[in-house]
Amino acid sequence: MLHVQNRELVVPGQLLAEGGYVIRQGAFREGDRIYSSVVGLADLHGQEIRVIPLQGRYIPKRGDIVIGVVIDTHYSGWILDLNSPYVGNLFVSDLLRRKVDLLREDITKYLDIGDVVVAQVKEVDELMRVQLEAGEPGLGKVEGGKLVEIVPAKIPRVIGRKGSMLNTLQSVSGCRLKVGQNGRVMIWGEDQRMVNAVVEALLTIEREAHTSGLTDRVRAMLEKLKSEGGK
């Protein structure tokens, strides 16, 4: 039996349902009863219950694409800041996908402190030690571009349903985007003005993540800025 409606705003400790529902996220079970554990929107999908959080830090999850900043190097790899309570570990072999003779090569020529890396979370253990990999195409060190940070909870909205928002952002602005689940977005573009327009659009999405028809408004906003041209 359900005690909330779909899309209802719930608070921690609020009774969501009784019975054999499956908890996906943001809730916990006590006996037969299911309660919300965060402030968020209840999302009911058949037998599945989820609370979409509205706030919170990024917690690394296996398979996530993240954008990290190198904060330290050691002899066989790097430590990356992930905009999270936990740092990520990237080994040379997970970046280059080959054996590296650590005695002969100085690995700082591949990555050094301050470099930005698009990586995938390879493994997270029970102590929240995070292993990254960045060898696949589309991953690895970032050259040029602009890095923007927003609240990680708003990232699904930046991507949109089946990537609709992301497609709009890319096609209208002519910029290329890379979205990290940890709340960081990379933007590359020829036209600096359009890059800045995309930054504006991202901040708008962060601010208005709740409203409907956001994709259309972002499109209108970008097209307006684009048509104003070389003023």
Added chain:
Amino acid sequence: MEKPERLIVDGKRLDGRAPDELRPLKIKAGVLKRADGSAYVELGRNKILAAVYGPREMHPRHLQQPDTAVLRCRYNMAPFSVEERKRPGPDRRSVEISKVAREALEPVVFLELYPRAAIDVFIEVLQADAGTRTTGITAAAVALADAGIPMRDLVAAVAVGKVDDTIVLDLTSEEDQWGTTDMPVAIMPRKKLITLLQMDGHFTGEEFKQALALAFKGCEQIYEAQKLALKERYSVKHEEER
């Protein structure tokens, strides 16, 4: 202020409240931009700000717990929060209150979800008028929820006491000063579990039972206000999130 002859006249207290009535309560969530979560609470003349940071990496490292997060709590009174200027910095009293506030909040937070991390709670008393530890806990619970930290429940807290041989709810500083007993209580309202219970003064067994029942009643009201504050913070936004 001189000691008044009586603290309860014709069943009304000095500020005109009934014995089982709370002071006017105002709760606002998300007041600080740079904190992960925050709350501002006014209870009568109490004005308290709570801020939450984290979960974040724990420094110093040797305090990290490999299997769980650590909740850290600081209760602090501003020098201007009381009539006579308070010397700034932690003292015996605020160190104790920090500890009991932490222990009052710990049972509701899912600390085991964030091994090695720290969650920092700051309770700043801007203006004090008795019951700051309970009001601080009330504010901290809202701030924790506002930070998006998973919790089993909120924590609501209030003080009860005995003044002129009457059991009263939510003492003012006059009642605290000249009353017989002051008993702060914090509860997890959903399961009605007590997370803080202190007492200064004395009650008979029967009085204690009465006072505790009254505290539960007060906490229920505060709990409703907390839930409302959290919903208000977000209801204008987030109607249609994906």
